[in-house]
Amino acid sequence: MTRVLISADMEGATGTVSPADVAAGTPRYERFRRLLTQDVNAAVAGFADAGAEEIVVNDAHCGMDNVLIEELDPRAVLIVGRHKPLGMMEGLEDGIDAVAFVGYHTGAGEQGVLAHTYLSHSILGVRIDGEPVGEGGFNALVAAEAGVPVVLVTGDDLTCREAAGYAPGCRTVAVKRAISRHAAVCRTPAVTAADIRREAAAALSAPPPRPTPRATAHVVEVDVDSPHLADRASALSGVELSGPRTVRMDTPDTVTALRRFRALSWVIGGGREGDWT
Numbered sequence: 001m002t003r004v005l006i007s008a009d010m011e012g013a014t015g016t017v018s019p020a021d022v023a024a025g026t027p028r029y030e031r032f033r034r035l036l037t038q039d040v041n042a043a044v045a046g047f048a049d050a051g052a053e054e055i056v057v058n059d060a061h062c063g064m065d066n067v068l069i070e071e072l073d074p075r076a077v078l079i080v081g082r083h084k085p086l087g088m089m090e091g092l093e094d095g096i097d098a099v100a101f102v103g104y105h106t107g108a109g110e111q112g113v114l115a116h117t118y119l120s121h122s123i124l125g126v127r128i129d130g131e132p133v134g135e136g137g138f139n140a141l142v143a144a145e146a147g148v149p150v151v152l153v154t155g156d157d158l159t160c161r162e163a164a165g166y167a168p169g170c171r172t173v174a175v176k177r178a179i180s181r182h183a184a185v186c187r188t189p190a191v192t193a194a195d196i197r198r199e200a201a202a203a204l205s206a207p208p209p210r211p212t213p214r215a216t217a218h219v220v221e222v223d224v225d226s227p228h229l230a231d232r233a234s235a236l237s238g239v240e241l242s243g244p245r246t247v248r249m250d251t252p253d254t255v256t257a258l259r260r261f262r263a264l265s266w267v268i269g270g271g272r273e274g275d276w277t
């Protein structure tokens with residue numbers, strides 16, 4: 001029995017380029033959540049073509065309730081909603097054979113459409129053991145600790161390039177070519193769906209080797225854009241200031257690193273100043 005987890009973010013979906021495209025409550029968002037669902041469906045179809053018997057889609061963007069379940073391929077089940085222990089990687093449990101990142105984007109401080117790491121503001125960069133990571137790189141480490149390879153990544157061209165670094169051998173589909181943070185050359189949904197389906201099938205037919213599952217201790221460092229946010233974050237147990245705008249924490253394993261980083265992002269996000277001059 002082959003089981004696949006699809007972690008579905010939104011900034012890297014077909015056609016999205018602006019914050020309004022991915023922010024619930026805007027008319028544009030209602031269009032783009034449909035396109036996100038189409039990208040997800042294409043991946044589901046491709047994995048099913050290659051023999052996947054169970055496909056779990058984890059909605060991983062913002063409120064984590066973006067994919068339209070009424071339009072989702074019925075061969076998948078949908079994890080929807082917030083406060084999941086593993087967040088973007090919820091569903092990574094025993095028996096998952098492969099992970100796909102659909103609609104992903106580059107990390108904070110990088111070029112690329114709507115690049116960020118968790119917060120759209122305040123976080124300037126994240127390093128694990130000295131290496132810069134975005135959401136894809138972080139989540140790939142979580143998958144690797146469980147012995148599961150990342151087999152497919154979709155997003156803009158720079159997201160695909162980033163994926164080649166953290167998940168060598170995975171298949172990628174660039175649904176758009178980044179021009180700036182808020183502009184891209186976008187391919188149309190019918191074209192990207194065909195590519196995603198084909199690459200998903202190929203990815204599961206010849207996946208990269210499984211990583212050896214083992215708990216790995218990490219040093220996580222986070223750069224923020226204002227000293228008061230670092231001060232605030234350092235109130236959390238185990239989080240230390242390591243510079244005026246940088247905090248660090250030592251974590252015993254990658255799941256703990258992810259859970260503590262998420263809490264850190266909430267504390268940082270809650271301290272953002274309003275506009276003043």
Ligand SMILES: [Zn+2]
Pocket residue numbers: 009010011061105118135
């Ligand atoms: Zn994201």
